Amino acid sequence: MKVLIICMYHPELVRGGSQQVAYELFQGLRQVPDVEPVLLASITGMSPTLYKSGARITGFDGRPDEYVFLSQEYDYPWQKSGNVQLAEAFADFLALINPDVVHFHHFMTLGIDYLTLTRTVLPSAKIVFTAHEFLTICVADGHMRRFTDQSLCTSASAVRCNQCRPERPPEHYFMREMWMKRHLEAVDVFTTPSRFMVEPFVNWGLPREKFMQVANGLDPRRTPALAAPARTHRNRFGFFGQLVDAKGVQVILDAVTLLRAEGFTDFSVEINGGNIQFATPECRAGIEAFLAAEAALPPLERNVVLNGGYHPDQLQALMARIDWCLVPSLWWEIFCLVISEAWSFGRPVIASNVGGPAERITNGVDGLLFELGDARALAEIMRRAATEEGLWERLAAEITPPASRAAMAAGFLDVYRAPAGAASAAAAG
Amino acid sequence: MADIDDPAATAEEAASHGEVAANPTVAFDEETYLRLNPDVRLAVASGGFRSGRDHYERYGCAEGRPYLMPQGVVRGRVNMNANPDMRREKLKPPAAAVDAVKLSHAGGIYVAGWVNDSTDPLDSLDLYFSNWSVSLDGRNLARQRRPDTEEALATAARHPYGFIAFLFAARRLPGGVCSVVARLKSGAEISFMVTAEMVEDHDMRKLMLSQFARAKYYGNPYFEAVAAIDASIGEQMVDFNKMLSRRAVNDPYVERFGGAGQRCKGSIIVCLYGKVEYMFLQQAMFSKLPGMRDYEFIYVVNSPWISERVLQEAKLCSLIYGLRMTVVILNSNAGFGAANNAAAEHANSDRLLLMNPDVFPKDVAWAQKHTSLIETLPPAQTALFGAPLYYDDGSLMHAGMYFQADTLPGFPGRRKHETSILRVEHYGRGAPPDTAKYLKSRPVPAVTGAFISVERAWFEQLGGFTQDYVFGHYEDADLCLKSIEAGRLPWLHDNRLWHVEGAGSDRRPQHEGGLAVNRWLFTRNWSEMVHNGLLGPEPSYPGFGGEVSR
Numbered sequence: 001m002k003v004l005i006i007c008m009y010h011p012e013l014v015r016g017g018s019q020q021v022a023y024e025l026f027q028g029l030r031q032v033p034d035v036e037p038v039l040l041a042s043i044t045g046m047s048p049t050l051y052k053s054g055a056r057i058t059g060f061d062g063r064p065d066e067y068v069f070l071s072q073e074y075d076y077p078w079q080k081s082g083n084v085q086l087a088e089a090f091a092d093f094l095a096l097i098n099p100d101v102v103h104f105h106h107f108m109t110l111g112i113d114y115l116t117l118t119r120t121v122l123p124s125a126k127i128v129f130t131a132h133e134f135l136t137i138c139v140a141d142g143h144m145r146r147f148t149d150q151s152l153c154t155s156a157s158a159v160r161c162n163q164c165r166p167e168r169p170p171e172h173y174f175m176r177e178m179w180m181k182r183h184l185e186a187v188d189v190f191t192t193p194s195r196f197m198v199e200p201f202v203n204w205g206l207p208r209e210k211f212m213q214v215a216n217g218l219d220p221r222r223t224p225a226l227a228a229p230a231r232t233h234r235n236r237f238g239f240f241g242q243l244v245d246a247k248g249v250q251v252i253l254d255a256v257t258l259l260r261a262e263g264f265t266d267f268s269v270e271i272n273g274g275n276i277q278f279a280t281p282e283c284r285a286g287i288e289a290f291l292a293a294e295a296a297l298p299p300l301e302r303n304v305v306l307n308g309g310y311h312p313d314q315l316q317a318l319m320a321r322i323d324w325c326l327v328p329s330l331w332w333e334i335f336c337l338v339i340s341e342a343w344s345f346g347r348p349v350i351a352s353n354v355g356g357p358a359e360r361i362t363n364g365v366d367g368l369l370f371e372l373g374d375a376r377a378l379a380e381i382m383r384r385a386a387t388e389e390g391l392w393e394r395l396a397a398e399i400t401p402p403a404s405r406a407a408m409a410a411g412f413l414d415v416y417r418a419p420a421g422a423a424s425a426a427a428a429g
Numbered sequence: 430m431a432d433i434d435d436p437a438a439t440a441e442e443a444a445s446h447g448e449v450a451a452n453p454t455v456a457f458d459e460e461t462y463l464r465l466n467p468d469v470r471l472a473v474a475s476g477g478f479r480s481g482r483d484h485y486e487r488y489g490c491a492e493g494r495p496y497l498m499p500q501g502v503v504r505g506r507v508n509m510n511a512n513p514d515m516r517r518e519k520l521k522p523p524a525a526a527v528d529a530v531k532l533s534h535a536g537g538i539y540v541a542g543w544v545n546d547s548t549d550p551l552d553s554l555d556l557y558f559s560n561w562s563v564s565l566d567g568r569n570l571a572r573q574r575r576p577d578t579e580e581a582l583a584t585a586a587r588h589p590y591g592f593i594a595f596l597f598a599a600r601r602l603p604g605g606v607c608s609v610v611a612r613l614k615s616g617a618e619i620s621f622m623v624t625a626e627m628v629e630d631h632d633m634r635k636l637m638l639s640q641f642a643r644a645k646y647y648g649n650p651y652f653e654a655v656a657a658i659d660a661s662i663g664e665q666m667v668d669f670n671k672m673l674s675r676r677a678v679n680d681p682y683v684e685r686f687g688g689a690g691q692r693c694k695g696s697i698i699v700c701l702y703g704k705v706e707y708m709f710l711q712q713a714m715f716s717k718l719p720g721m722r723d724y725e726f727i728y729v730v731n732s733p734w735i736s737e738r739v740l741q742e743a744k745l746c747s748l749i750y751g752l753r754m755t756v757v758i759l760n761s762n763a764g765f766g767a768a769n770n771a772a773a774e775h776a777n778s779d780r781l782l783l784m785n786p787d788v789f790p791k792d793v794a795w796a797q798k799h800t801s802l803i804e805t806l807p808p809a810q811t812a813l814f815g816a817p818l819y820y821d822d823g824s825l826m827h828a829g830m831y832f833q834a835d836t837l838p839g840f841p842g843r844r845k846h847e848t849s850i851l852r853v854e855h856y857g858r859g860a861p862p863d864t865a866k867y868l869k870s871r872p873v874p875a876v877t878g879a880f881i882s883v884e885r886a887w888f889e890q891l892g893g894f895t896q897d898y899v900f901g902h903y904e905d906a907d908l909c910l911k912s913i914e915a916g917r918l919p920w921l922h923d924n925r926l927w928h929v930e931g932a933g934s935d936r937r938p939q940h941e942g943g944l945a946v947n948r949w950l951f952t953r954n955w956s957e958m959v960h961n962g963l964l965g966p967e968p969s970y971p972g973f974g975g976e977v978s979r
Contacts, residue, residue, distance in 0.1 A: 078706060084744045091748060113713065117749045158821055171787075171929040174821035175710055178789065178927075182713045
């Protein structure tokens with residue numbers, strides 16, 4: 001079986017969840033006999049040195065079966081490229097590779113209409129589309145978190161999308177939905193890493209019977225087992241992620257303020273992550289003001305430490321320093337790879353009670369959940385986590401190891417091999 | 430104070446004056462007239478009149494100007510030498526200004542300015558170039574409110590001081606410096622030396638229409654704008670625009686994609702203005718319909734500056750969706766009517782489906798149903814028909830159109846004058862989507878140009894769309910009225926489409942100006958017929974028979 005995996009960005013060049021999962025899958029499938037995976041990862045102007053004159057698709061850094069798609073003239077509002085030669089090159093590439101399965105992990109920088117083009121060029125190939133967010137539905141970066149009041153969005157519509165993005169009239173969003181759905185019709189099977197994602201898509205109008213769930217997998221070599229911290233107090237918390245609004249680091253800082261006001265200071269929080277430049281000015285100002293004030297305190301009075309961005313290789317060391325991993329995301333948080341990483345290292349997670357975290361964590365069993373965005377609720381849970389004897393050990397003992405890369409590859413092979421309509425049974429199950 | 434500038438005539442002199450007026454050759458003496466009327470001598474010397482006689486015939490007679498040396502004058506007595514009821518104003522030059530004189534290459538003449546003629550109406554606006562001149566009738570100018578003038582004159586008078594003059598001479602006229610003379614009924618005049626600016630014809634149209642759209646009025650602009658062009662400018666604009674349309678459709682660029690050129694069951698003609706995305710949206714949405722391979726698309730592009738992008742998208746659409754498609758690129762904006770007519774010439778079928786770019790199929794069986802309608806219904810019901818259109822919010826937008834007339838009385842110069850304008854209304858606009866009375870097949874006075882399915886031979890017999898309208902609007906109703914007049918009523922058949930109205934093209938001031946011209950033209954052309962049985966949602970015209978309901 002030949003499988004063409006298509007993703008936005010090559011993870012070697014631009015880090016990000018969907019390309020990471022696509023690449024893990026590509027490598028996982030290479031270990032499976034009789035499966036020939038081919039990777040086509042888009043690149044954009046962020047990697048200008050890889051563009052070759054007159055080329056549209058090229059190999060990548062001498063790696064077999066890895067190709068890059070040199071995106072051009074991309075129209076973000078319509079999620080399509082206007083470049084004819086690029087589309088022709090893509091069609092030629094499809095015909096040349098002639099895969100049995102074309103597995104899209106994203107469409108941005110290529111074009112949502114390439115789904116239909118793939119169907120035109122390969123009428124009998126199975127087209128699989130993995131949704132890593134809600135970008136087909138949602139113009140608010142696919143997060144379904146409303147720009148108007150930061151509330152979570154449960155249904156898109158022409159008027160509601162216009163409220164979030166008023167620069168275009170409601171008719172635009174009506175047509176966008178029509179356009180997106182037209183191309184999603186080419187898809188045989190949709191997969192999502194979390195079960196909860198199916199409902200928004202079905203409510204939006206996609207057929208439930210086409211959905212299957214395959215959890216994102218991790219390469220176990222990246223996360224070798226870590227011993228339980230040799231500490232009596234479980235009062236060290238860690239945040240891993242980008243310092244942008246949706247990730248909710250500001251909720252942690254508010255919770256810290258509340259705990260101090262109560263006179264509880266026997267804890268520490270380590271912030272691991274960067275990209276604060278992508279936060280809104282208000283969010284950024286709030287975080288920076290807090291951290292500046294914190295840095296001005298005498299070392300023994302500090303509760304919060306900013307470690308900055310990190311490389312995956314540093315993850316083990318960073319995890320070793322903490323007891324609890326905090327995931328205070330303010331959006332649906334589709335799957336949350338950080339949970340998988342924390343679990344791999346045996347660290348229980350305290351997370352917002354929606355989306356992927358709510359689905360993966362059983363509150364009070366293998367982790368703790370708190371009301372999304374509620375700093376007081378988080379403060380109470382942090383205090384409980386830091387003081388309740390035996391809680392950490394009880395929850396840590398219940399952590400189930402996250403899906404491995406091989407398990408994910410096997411899950412997708414089931415999707416590829418399932419006869420037409422099999423997704424329906426899986427969805428019902 | 431006795432004042433020779435305040436002439437009046439005795440009864441005898443008035444009688445004498447009448448006699449001369451009836452036969453002025455009897456006693457008129459050029460030199461005497463000029464001597465007795467020194468202001469006229471000046472006006473003749475400056476070129477305002479060919480001669481004293483010219484002035485006398487045009488104004489002096491009516492004003493009771495003296496032309497004879499008084500006889501038997503009694504010393505020490507004031508002599509009234511004109512009709513005492515006719516007060517002769519001092520010929521003081523009127524307050525006025527000329528903002529611009531522009532000439533276009535094809536012969537458009539445009540003058541804008543203002544004049545205080547609130548008590549003494551503007552009689553003519555004359556332009557004297559070195560080797561040509563033109564006299565524009567003061568009554569034919571479009572008059573508008575000028576707040577800047579009102580402020581400068583420190584007046585609260587409700588008078589339209591502003592004017593726009595436009596004439597299409599249909600020949601190239603040399604420009605340069607010209608003398609513009611604004612002459613009032615009294616003969617008072619003022620002249621300006623102005624350098625005429627040469628402009629492109631399209632810029633001239635744009636200038637005229639934009640100016641028109643921005644004009645201010647004391648009353649309702651909807652009526653006032655139409656009234657302002659009724660005298661002359663409307664016709665001049667239409668002629669000028671027709672010239673531009675003819676030019677725009679001359680020798681278009683035509684490229685075919687995906688096997689276009691083969692015979693098919695219907696040719697969908699779409700006029701693209703500015704926005705290219707509608708091409709790929711329509712191709713994506715129509716290409717998934719069963720039965721669509723029986724149809725071809727013809728995109729006619731009125732905006733040549735998007736031609737590269739259009740051709741690129743056409744290639745992409747051909748690659749991805751594979752429908753037959755022809756792209757016709759015009760060299761400039763020919764307007765909706767002329768562009769569609771030009772595109773129709775490239776059709777490879779006997780059925781034309783005239784469609785807006787922001788129209789999309791609502792039902793997956795749309796193409797099959799259309800084919801079925803034209804193959805199974807009586808020809809009289811399918812010669813020309815429309816379909817229900819829906820807003821993106823799901824409510825009905827269109828289920829046929831009917832006509833209404835708006836009338837506004839006015840009293841210029843205390844005389845009653847009615848301005849009546851025809852208005853086109855849609856049946857069912859905003860109604861619940863499944864309102865049965867709107868959806869049933871029935872004849873209707875008109876259907877929207879957003880979607881018209883018409884037998885090609887009938888379309889050609891009707892002469893296609895009338896090309897007199899500027900840019901767009903009213904051609905659809907005009908076509909339907911031509912069809913009714915020629916004996917076939919438009920029908921509406923339930924084959925539903927989305928119409929994302931308002932998003933189809935960029936609207937600019939010149940389009941608003943064009944709309945006012947079209948409103949005037951449509952009313953002028955069809956008012957009589959519409960008032961003869963086609964007015965209102967339940968027209969009494971033969972054939973409708975109460976089948977249409979509001």
